[in-house]
Amino acid sequence: MLSIIKSLSPRQKRTIMLLLDTALVVFALSFAFAVQTLPENAFATMIHYLPVLPYMVATTIGASMYLGICAVRLNSYETGAIGQTAVFSGCLVLASVVFSSIAGLDLPLGVHFVFGVSFFLFSVISRTILLQVLLAIYRRSAPRFRVLIYGAGTTGMQLTSALRGHETIEPVAFVDDNRALQGLTVARLPVFAPARISEIVKTYKIDRVLLAIPSVSPPKQAQIARRLQKMGLEVQTLPSFAQLIGEEALVDKLKPVSSHKFLNRAEVEESLGESVGCYEDRVVLISGAGGSIGSELCRQVLDCRPSKMVLYELSELALYNVDMELRQLAEGTTIEIVPILGSVTDSRQVRKVMNEHGVQVVLHAAAYKHVPLVESNPLSGLVNNVFGTQTLAQQAAKAGVERFILVSSDKAVRPTNVMGASKRLAEFVVQDIAQRIPVGKGPIYTMVRFGNVLGSSGSVIPLFQDQVTRGGPLTVTDPSVSRYFMTVQEAVKLVLQTGSLAQGGEVFVLDMGKPVPIMHLARQVIESAGYTVRDDTHPDGDIEIRITGLRPGEKLTEELTLSGDLVATRHPKIFSAREDALSEIEIATALRGLREAFVASDEVMARDVVMRWVEGFNASRLPAQERHAVRG
Known part of the structure; x- marks a missing residue:
């Protein structure tokens, strides 16, 4: 049945409705003759009316086509179509009166009125019934x-x-x-x-x-x-x-607001100036090239016109994306782009890459940096961030690299988490290698320490914007938590400028302005998207901010130096921190302990090494069972 209904053409459907209306005219006339008091019975009256009937049928067809009644779809038969049916019924009443008078039929006006009303009712009811019948057929024939x-x-x-x-x-x-x-x-x-x-x-x-x-x-x-x-x-x-x-x-509504809108201070926009000379016509290796900071390093180094850029990255997808982007940007230049898929912990591959391509400058941005993930996987974080840095720094010295810049973090200062501790140990490693290389006999090693980067992967702004698109809530770990922020563009610009300031072994600290309360940042993100904050004061707001509690290893505030003793440089936004370093014997002992922990797959042993050598990292911040193991 359903296939037959679907096979009907629009013309065939109109014909069926015209036949229905014609049948309803005959039925409505018979009903009017039956319910009215007339000299003759309904059958006899209909016999007398037969000469008029062809004209009524013709009028029915013409009026239905003119008014479009026959073309109205059953599922669209609503108020407007019902009004058209009322007009249609009125036309038929008028036609019945005129044709009956011409034929000499002496019918009371009440008969014509009942005919019109009954036709209207029969027409509406029949179409409603037909719609339900068709819907029932559809329901039985297909899942709904x-x-x-x-x-x-x-x-x-x-x-x-x-x-x-x-x-x-x-x-x-x-x-x-x-x-x-x-x-x-x-x-x-x-x-x-x-x-x-x-x-x-x-x-x-x-x-x-x-x-x-x-x-x-x-x-x-x-x-x-x-x-x-x-x-x-x-x-x-x-x-x-x-x-x-x-x-x-x-x-x-859909486009996220640019991260720099939440900086709450003027962005550093000056050019690299004389720092361009540190990278121009040189072979530059960027580790972690596919990350947020690494990819921006690639873009800005590309503007310095190096002779070759070696993109060193562990993630295949990230490497593919940055390689494709840089090749488009480098069109029309002689800059060679070399993508390398590998880990910085692989000393053989690192040595081969540096020697094969004649690397002159190393920008080391590769690191596991997401605090909760590294906290859950401390061995992987320590191996990648500490031993990866050691491998890259040692091979840079053997390959005759001119400059080596480590991208560090403010979380390295008195760290309460493994990620920060791993970055502090990475700084110790670079300082140790820098101290053992005579001036002018090897690379100029330096470290750059800065805070959170707005808009980087895993940072708070993209997280908040994603939570806004999902309707909230925005999650903040503590009402008092605050962080230093920079845009990735200005952070990278200042990192590259340290290349011309470095003499060897310095820890540079970037001026990041004042720390920003995360609660304030959450409100800014909500309001920038055009919504209101829902709280006790405004219970009808759009999005709430929910406090979830500090995560393992998370601080309320971050610091940029251990001593607070900063020395100004030629650049007003770059300072040099005076901090103690571990001796050659101490760093060797620390690294040996980490290797033993890694071989034994012993997280407690690894944390014990970190606690011993990294200032500020203590057992009170470890889980209870691990504190007991360390003390035992």
Whole structure:
């Protein structure tokens, strides 16, 4: 049956409806003759009316085609079509009066009026019945999604009307936050309170929920959607009409605000100046080239016109992306781009790469830097960050490299986490190698220490922006936590400028301004996206900020130096820190202990080594079972 219905052409469908209307005219006339008091019975009256009937049929066909009644789809037969049917009925009444008078039939006006009313009712009822019959056929012939519509307003009602004739979707009920609508019937569907969704889903066997609330802010829609998805429901959102026709600025809503907008200070925008000479016409190796800092190092070094850039990266995808980007940027130049897939802990590969390509400058940005991940995987973090730095620095000396710059972190200062401790040990390694190389006989080693980079992978701004798009909440570990921030562009620019300032063994510290409270930053991200913060003062706000508690190894505030003793340099934003270093014997002992811990796969032993040699890292910050093991 369904295949036959689908095979009908629009012309055939119109013909069927014309035949239906013609049959309804005869039926309505018979009904009018039967219910009215006439000199003769209904059958005899119809016999007298037969000469008029062909004209009525012709009028029916003509008026139906003219008014478009026969072309109205059954699933679109709503208020407008019903009004057209009323006009159609009026035309037939007028035609019946005129033709009956011409034929000399003495019929009371009441007969014509009953005919018109009955035709109108029969027409509406027959089409409603036909629609239900067709829907029943569709339901039996194809699986249907039973949907619950969230929102019984104008959009919800329009959506219901559009779905009523859909082959696979069946609207069964509404839910709405408006208490005035709850308990009512809207568009022939019951309206329930959202609190009853679980009950409704079971009772009505709901498969999908359609959010028809475009006036509600996206964060609140996302919150509703997540709550429904937890019930195992498929959730879809209907855009507003303003969005569909382009009146609403969707791009501004969807495009994340640039990270530098949250810097709360003037960004460093000066050129590299004389520092360009440290990289121009040289072979530059950038480790961790595919990371946030590494890729920006690549871009800015490319502007210095080196002869060759060696991109050293462990992640295949990250290396592919940065390689493709740099090749496009280097078009039209003679700069050679060399992608190397490998680990900085592989001494044979590092030695081969440096000798084969004649590396002259090393920018070491490769590191495992995400605090919670390194805290959960301390051995991997220590091996990569400490031994990787040692391998790269030693091979740089053997290969006759001119400069070696280690990108460090403010978390290396009195670290409370393994990641920070690994960066501090990496600084010790570079300082040790720098002390053992006579001036002018090897690379100029230096370290650059700075804080958080806005917009880098895993940093707080992208996390907050992602949480905003999902409707919140924004998660902050502690109300008092604060951090130093720089944009990746200005951080890299200052790192490259230390190349012309370095004499050997220095720890450079970048001026990052004042620390920024993370709570303030979270509010900025919410408000920059056009939303409001939901808290005790504003319970109707869009997005809340939730306090989750400090993570293992996390500080409330960060420091940039151990002693606070900074020496100014030629650059107003770059300072040199005066800090003690480990002796050759001490660093050798520390590294030997780390190797033994790695071979034994003993995390407690590794933490014990870190606790012994890194100032500020103590057992009170370790988990209870590990503190006991260390002390035992």
